[in-house]
Structure formats: C-alpha cells, structure tokens
Amino acid sequence: MLGGGPKDSKAPVVLMEEPPHGSIYFKGDEIAITFDEFVKLKDASKNILVSPPLKEQPDYKLRGKTLVIKFNEPLTDSTTYCVFFGDAIIDITEGNALSGYSYVFSTGPVIDSLNISGTIKDAYTGLAVENTLAGLYLLGDTLNVPDSIAMKQAPRYITRCNKDGTFRLGYIAPGRYMVFALNDQNGNYFYNPYSEAFAYVDSVVGLQYPVNDTILDINTAYTDTTKAISLSGEAVSTPIDTIALEADTTVSVIPPYVGPDFHMWLFTEQDSIQRITSKERTEADAIRITYRYPLIKPRVSILNSDSIGRVFTVFNAFSDTIYLWTPAPLCDTVHINITDDNGRCDTIKLLSKKHASTVRRGRGVSQGEHLLIKSNLSGQRLPHFKKLMLLFNQPVALIDTTRCSFVAGTDTLSPVFRQMDSTAMKFELVYKFEQNKLHKLFTGDSTFKSITGLYSIKSSFNFTTSTIEDLGLLRIKLTTNKPSVNHILQWLDDKSRVLVTHSFTSDTTFTIANQMPGKYTLKVILDNNRNNRWDTGQYMKLIQPEATRTKEPAIEIRANWELEEEWNLVF
Template sequence: MILSFVDCAKRGRPTGGPLDTIPPVIVRSVPENYTTQFTGDEIRIYFDEYIKLKDLSKNLLISPPMEIAPTITPISSSKLLKVKFNDTLKANTTYSINFGNSIEDNNESNTFTNYKYVFSTGTFIDSLKVKGKIKDAIDGKVKDAVSILLFEKTEDFSDSIIFKQKPNYVTTIPDSTNTFELTNIKEGNYLLIALQEENRNYTFQPKTDKIGFVNQDITLPTEETYNMSIFKEVPAFTLARPKQESQNRITFGYEGKADSLDINIISKTPEDYKTIITKQFKKDSLDYWYSPSFDRDSLIFSVRHNKEIDTMTIRIKELYKDSLKITQRNTSEITLKDSVVFDVTTPLLSLDQSKMMITDKDTIAVSFEAKISQKKNAAVLYFDKKEEQTYKVNINPEAFTDFFGNKNDSLQFNYRTKPLSDYGTINVMLQNLENRTAIVQVVNDKYEVVQEALIPANAEPKAFFEHLAPAKYLIRIVMDENKNGIWDTGNFLTRQYPEEVIYYPTQIELKANWSLEETFILE
C-alpha cells in the first residue's frame, strides 16, 4: 500500500519586516553644513534613502530672504536634495535655509524635522540671536503663522523700509506656538517687527496684515526677551467712487475714519431740495439721501475730509425708489435690560407714539418711550420688563414717517422674557487699577463681547453683569488710556501701541441661577 500525503500551499503576502519609522539620514553635504567663505551657487545634500519634498513653499524659510528664490529639487523623489541659487549672494553674510517639515522619506513619509543648513560668504558664521513672544492684541492668541522680521538700522534706514523692502533676517512662528528665536545674526542695531501676512512677501501691507513692533532699537548681542502684540491698523482714509443705489440715494464708501467727512452738492438743485446723510449698519459707507428727484444727467459733489477736498461726479440713472420697511433687530427672546430696536430702510424723520402700543400677556397696557436713534437710523422702544412675561408691540399705520413722507402699514411684533433663575450674574472686583479708566468685558468662546461696563478713573473698581445665559465666559479688561470708551488699535509709523487688553487667568463657567464673585488682580 502506498500512502501519499499532499499539503496544499496557502496564499499570502510576505510581511516585509517591521514598519520603517526612521526618518532619512544625511550621508554628506557638499559643501558641509556651517561652511564659511562660500563662493559657489549650489548646495548638494545626499541622503541614505529616497526622499520627497512635501509642502516646501509653506515650510521653506531662507534668512536673509532672497529677491529671486532658489531652485530646489527633487520634484518627485531622489537621494539628492539640491539647492541652486538664482540670486547673487551678499558678501560677508551668514545664510540659513530651514526646510521645516518638508523633507520626508519616499515610502513611509517619515519626516526629517526642522533641518537647517547654514553657510557664510564671509570668514565666520554669525551666531547672535533674538528671542521673544508674540500674542494677538485683542484675544491674546496666535491663530495663524507670524513672520518675525529684523531690519538692520544702517545710515540710510527709514521706517518706510518695512513697506517695500525685505528684512535682513526672518523667521516664522507656526500657529501652534507663540515664541520665536532668530539665529545666526551679526552684531548691530535693528528694528524688530512681527507680521501676520496675507501674502508671505515679508513686507507690510496695512490693508491686509497685522503688525507688532518693539518701540526701541534692538542692539546685539543681548539676552533680553522681547514681547510683541500684533494688531490690525486702522487704514489711512480713502474714499471710494460714489455709487447711485436707488432713485434718491447715493452711497459713499470709504476706508479708515470718516468722523470729519463732509459731503456737499455743487450741482444746481431745486429750491425745495433737502438732504440727509446716514451711516450703513456695520459697514464703512455713508448714504446720501436727497429729495425731490430732478432731471439731471449727473451730480457733482464736494467731499471734504480734514483739510483735503475732492470733487466727485456721478452719473444719474433712472432707478427704483426706496420704500419704507421696518424690521426687528432683536430676537423674540429678550432680557429685562434689553431695549426693543427696529431697523428702517429709509431715514426715519418722526415717530407718533400715540399710534403705538405695548401690552403684556394679560393685555394690560405697558408704559413705554419711543425714540429715534439718528446714529443707527433706527427706532428704539424703552420700557420696564418683568420676568416670565410676554409682550405684544402693535405699530398702527402712520406711526413712522420717513424722509420722503412715506408712512408705515400696520405691524405687530411679539417678545418674551424668561425667568431670572434661567440666567446668572458675575460680579467683578478689580485690584491695582490705580485710578485708570478701564472697560470690563464679558466675552464668549468666540471672543465676542456679550456685555461690557466702563469704569471711569477714580470710580469704584467693580462691574456687575446680570442676565447672562449659562455658558463659559472670559473676562477681559481694556485699559482705556484715551478715555473714549472703546478699544483703540495701534499704528507703526506713529509708534503707537494698541491699548492693553488683559484677560482673567481662567475661563468662567456660569450656570443657571448662579451668582459668581471674581477678583481680578492686575499686575
């Protein structure tokens, strides 16, 4: 008897050994890292395995910056990383090329982190450094990458250099940290600034970039740590070309502050001609309203801002007329402190309070006062409210009259209040305010102001906030140095720092029916 045993083969894949977790290793560099008296136009760096470059444009940082970027390969994969200079290198200068996290091995994408190649066209490597911290002037955080720039203060230096010329040295803070260190710098005096740029070109564009600066020369060598707050400047005033929006409305858009803007018509107008100017809600635009309409191909205006006067012409077209429309700005749920605000689409000229009524849930009439807010172009109703109550606002026909004589139709709006136990309160006591004017603000997790209170100089340093919805809040103090009741930003050319903003060290969790007492110690 013959027995035959057959063992069937099983299909499978070879395991290939353990997963590669080791980043690429440099075998040699030509010339070697930290070379002096560099005279070539090319650097070659050899690795022990195939590499690729990932997000090189986001990671690469060359200091000092070059006007013409070098050519860096490989484009796909290679064991050779080559840097070909397309710009003339400066004499007696130390250069650093930081590849960030762009170098990876080709197979497993293991990153060779923060590799920096340094060389000098002179006889030695500059080794001085500048270090410091960055924060946003408003929220104290750094959300996006920030460039740290160092400009040497030579004989021909001027402040305007930051608008048109690249710095002598540069480094970048990623959005995950707020500390910086500039290295390989030579001895000298410098201007230190920080830029959060829309375009990474290392020049300050005031319309789009945030800036921070140190208001003193940086003299190297130094062991000092420099702190900078970045902020958005108020742009210089510019006036856009006016635009006809409707039959009797021309919009003048602008940038900057328009407090002293004066608009007057030069064209000949009818005897009964009248005008009114309103500001658009949350927009940098003024609406110039006029009546009556009259037959003209164009209108000419004189526009004065401070001492500057411009003459502007706008062609007039046949457009629709604006109609009076009334909408509520509040939601239907209001607190006991809220006023009821109505936005109007045309300038509001008068209110007839006798044609308005507020009643509660028992249909009992509620006493109120109605006023026109010229600044907001809105109608505001003030009345005492009670908790767990509903209110009906009836606006009868012809209660509102606008600039053109238009009147409203019948309107009705409903509002309600919640029980006070659904809200919480926060009482903030300040220490070490030292008779300075301050604005105490309660902000939400989006850094939006929920409530605020002004504490004048010499007043008792405390602020009480009520009717706060249960949530997590931050408390911050604005040091109102010019006593105008708002936070003021800074300006580089005038060397004006933004007003200081200080945050309470911990987030506050407020629950329904809670009353919190917080002591804010200013250092």
C-alpha cells in the same frame, strides 16, 4: 475582501543633504536634499523662508526623491544662511508634513549661533496672528533708536512665528539690532504703514557671545581631528550634530546659550489723512459713503440729479457716514460731490447695482420689495431689563400705530416707539417689561413708511421675558500694578461684542449683574491718554499701542448663580 493596509502617518525623512547641513565656505548655487520617499512642495513661495532674505526667490525643483534649491543671485560673503521649510515639504500619498525642518550653511568660516525668541500677539485682541514674520534689522553704530529702517530696507534675519504666536530665530551674528514683527501682506519684507500690522522692541538690542564662549572657526580644527567647541547659540529647528569643515574634519557643536526673550504686540497704524474708506451702492436706490474721520458740516449734491430726481441724505451721529436714498432706482452712473467746512471736496462716481423693483402701497409685495424690519431678539427670549429694538434698512418717515398692537401677558396695548439714532433706522418699543411674561408685538401692513416711500409688511415678534432666576452674576475683584493710570474694563459676549464697560484707576471690585447664561470674556485696556478708548501705536513716533489684557479662560455664567473671580493685572 482585501484591505488597504494601515494609513501612512509618517512624515518624510531626510536621508542626505548636499552639501551637508552646517557646511561652511559654501561657494555653489545649489542645494540638494534627498528624502526616503517621494515628496511635493505645498505653497513653497509662502512657506519657505530664507534668512537673511534674498531679493530673488530661489527655484525649487523635484527630481525623484530629491529637492533641488537653486539660488538666483550671488550670496553674501561670510554670512550664515538658514532655509526654513515650515510645513512646505509633504509626502505625495497622505500629505504628511515634515514640520520645522531647516537647513543651515555659511559662505564663510563661521556658523553664527546667537539666537532670540519670544511671542507675537495682536495688541487689541491678544490673539496670535498666523503667518506673522519675526526678525532683526542690523543697525549702524550710531543709530540708537529705530527710525524708518523698516520701510526702507529688508531685514537682516527673519523667521515665521508658530500658530500660537511663539517664535525662535537663530544663526545670528553679533551686532546691534532692532527686533520687529510684521504681518507681511505683499511678501516684500518691507513695512507698509496703515495696511500691515507691525510690532517692534523700542530699544536697541545688542547680541554678543559670552566672553568664555568660543566662535567656531576653521583654524581651530585639524585634519583627522574631532574637537568639542562650545558655541553661544542653538539650532532653531534641528540641532547641528556636526559641522563639516573640510575632508575628514568635523567639529561638534554644543549650544548652551539661550538668547533673550521678547514679547511684541502687533498694531496697525491709523492713517491721519482724511480719506473715503468705503463707497457702495447698497441697493439700486441706496448709497453709503464712509470717511475715516468726521466731516465738519458736510454738504452733498448729486451732479446728475436731473436724471435721478429727489435724493434723501442722512448723516450718522458722528458725521463720518453718509446715506443717500431715492424713491426710484438710481441711474446706471451716479456722480456725487461732497464738501465740508474743512475744505474737503470729493467727487465720487458710482456704477449701477442690479435693481429689485420697489413696490409701493396698495400693490402686492414680496421679499426685497418692502421696508425691512429686524429686531434685537435672540431666539424668543428677552432679558426683562432690556428694551425691544426694531432695526430698519431705510430711515423711517412715518409710523401708523393704528396698524399695530402689543400684547403683554393678558393686556393688549397701543405700542409707542421712540427713535434711538440720528438716522431714524433704530426704534425702541417704549415699555417697562416685567419678568416671565409672554409678549407679542404685531405690526400690520404699512405700519412703517420709509423716506423713499417703501412700506413695511406685516410682522410678528413673539418673546418671553426672563426672570431673575434665569440670569447669573459676576463679581470681579481687580488689582493692578499701574495705579493712577486709567483702566477700561470690558465685558464681551461670545461674538466679541462689548456689553458692559467700566473705568477704574486703582484696585476695585465690580459687579456685572443680570447676565444670560453663556460664555463671556473680560478684557482690560490700559488707557494711558485717558480718552476712554484703545489707541493703536505709531512706529515713527515710537509710541507703542495701549496695552490690553484678556482673562483666560472664558468666564461661564450660569442661571441663578453668583460667580466671584479675582484678577491681578500686570502690565
């Protein structure tokens, strides 16, 4: 049997560049790069960056094993350009990428060689955000602080950060710059507040060559001569071996200079204007409308109520979400008017959603035709110190406890339920659980009735409570370099849900007890304004997002185990 031979795992290799990599006095409009095999481009418009950015995207064409790049606009005089290919160049057989390849040229006599580097992370999560841009805005001589430049003009230099959030940006000319990062959603290189994440260094950064270094200049080289000239800079992806000046003339580049390192935190600004953030018909007989901020004494009316009938309106505890239900399916189009004491007035039009027939008491029922019940159980285990919660998809209007029962060990009890939220969609079973006992909550048909007249069907919730030996404990000693500033400690599960919160203003120790085995995360927010929550940044007001720190690696809790950790917080 014939085999296919070893799998090709080698990336394409550059054989020739025309004009050569590092050319100066570039006057053409095309670049040709030849490889040792046939290649193709992967998402060229997304993966390939030209710095400084161009208004018109270049054309990328493949001719055999050669990639031809054609510029569709005049290039700026005396400017160093760098084309970053990212992972765009791959071979046609196995898709092996030529990662990190870049091509540099200058339209003047100098290859600029200053550079910066750094990291970009999400300010709240501390995680890297893929495809984030890092760059520089060139500032005027009199501009000392960043203004709206990020929203008004394209940056002077850009690069794309790596998957781990690190970046290096090279081939920069001396000057005064604003350093920034942008998660550019629409690809226009402009910052769009409220919809794009942004980060910035809030002081002007001056980049200059060290005094003893020499800038590469055409006048320093002569025909048939090779000179070693020290430059203050280094290549971003591939080092420049030689820079072609003219026929038979090269100048070696030695890059001893390492530029400054910046750490930036991405944030998405919060829109200060009250708006509707979402509106939807969640079911044929249900509507949910959410506002950015709470409404002041909101009032809701259905403009075409004659064709709808009775409408039940419920507000959440913060008055920023409105729920509407009707006993019968809503008509195809619903017109809703919402006002409040702040002068808010919105008229909303919602179109129909496919309806699943509701079934009332006394009829046969099927999935989707009754009041739905869920619980907070994870599997069939409940920590003995917690409560059993029942969650409903509509507000509950009536509970008939004669139709349900609760068994704890060998005891059979009549259950008692307590409403836990303003919408009457969350209820607690009132009972103090003991350790290591089998429990069963049975709810028969029509135990619960919703405000629209839907009834629940029979359900069973079987679970065993934990013991002290099933659980673990963490004792965390915290020290900080920001005493007197309010800190918020958060204990999160593997789904990033906050389970425990503590506040502190100085070195302290906390005990987090009764934790189920598993992996958890410790996070601290530096709460500068003492409002007990994390606040995002405001670019135009030069307010950075509140700093956060996440302890690495994740903390593993084991059953019947006490874990002690120390964490020195540096902000």
